[in-house]
Amino acid sequence: MLGLAGAIFCTLAGAAVGGALKERQHARLRLLESESEMLAQLRIMLIEERMGLGQLLVECAALGGDSLFARRLRYAAKALDQEPLGGLERAYGKASDALPLYAETREDKAAMLHLFRQLGNGTSAMREQAVAAAMRRLKPVVEQARKSAHTGGKLCMQLGVLLGLMLGIALW
């Protein structure tokens, strides 16, 4: 009886671990898509609206609703307002530290910091180019994340269940 319970538990635990891995991949996809959308908006606003960077971040974040990246942008805008001499890179760095996104990889984080460093300097055209370059870099990453979320996510779930089941049978 105890063995059966152990086997069921292992199967469920395996399924839970697989599910968590799948969710992480989906969360990363959502984050990257949200970053992509907001960068596209940021690019248009840089050209058309010609507002201060703090206000620009707030306006972009408004379009992102309550997504994690939008919250980070709002935080960065607030940090920039409180400490304008620090510049945008520092403000975004603070936001990034204060609001860690669990689905964000180290590379994603570094790419965003690099973008916000460039966004705080240079002419309008240079900043617009920086956003455009970041969007170009992001596009294949989003595609890859989408594929991973569909195939890899399913695989993680199945592997989790299978391994859990195997362990359960072995214990039984």
Next chain:
Amino acid sequence: MVTWQETLHFLSHCMPGQVVKQLRGLKEGELREIRVRGGGRILLLTAEGTIVCPFAPSQQQVSQIAEALSEHALYARAEEQRSGFVTLRGGHRMGICGRVICQGQTVRGLREISSLCVRIAGQWRGAADRLMPYLTDENGRCLSTLIVGLPGTGKTTMLRDGLRRLSEKGLRVSVVDERSELAAMCEGVPQLEVGPNTDVLDGCCKDAGLRWMLRAMSPEVLVTDELRDALDGQAVLEAVRSGVSVLATAHGRELETALCRGTLFPLVQSKAFDRYVLLREGSVGEIARVYDGQMQPLDREEGV
């Protein structure tokens, strides 16, 4: 209206701590200018004299201060930068210096900002007290007037107070505020007092703006600051010929030389202005002399 507390709050956010300490010791109306130079000390020019702040910013820090003062919108204001200054929140003017990028004879941009000169805008009620008797005729109609003076002699402050007074008298006043210095509009509300009967077209170039206001708002008085080029002059002439009074300012030490400039000479020839007001050099808001449309001095020399 922008108060000294608001100005202090704004500046305190953008200046290093040592400067903020000095700023906090100043009273309302005392601060005239802040000068920041890379490698030099930051100077506060007040009504009483100059305060040297114990802080020597590097070139990079000067750039950071400029970015902070412009609310990180310098990138979007390249056009303004090319003319040498940017208007800040509250109507303050930030003159900038650095390495200019030229293409042929055209200024393309500015990099490595090395010096700043922030001129503090002030709401000086009563600045136009001595101007008012010359500004209207016996029927209360506003006379077209050009205020001429050197930078820092209070042309804009006097113009702002004059238009406020006319607006309070019930005249329909339209302001074309190309550099946001007259009304300092913020989210559709003037931060400086321009009167209850005043409409402001913010950020629009003067020639298009004057025509716009003429068509759109049926003004009795059109107001604009610093006539610079022939297009501005042409627009003023059109307005005057439409029967609208124009109040404007122009840079100049003496009336004769100022009016001989290409921008203003056609206006003088066409007798566009009924009054010319010359401000005294080396003082703020003091009228040296007032002339009529024929360039004849009115009354005695002021202050003599």
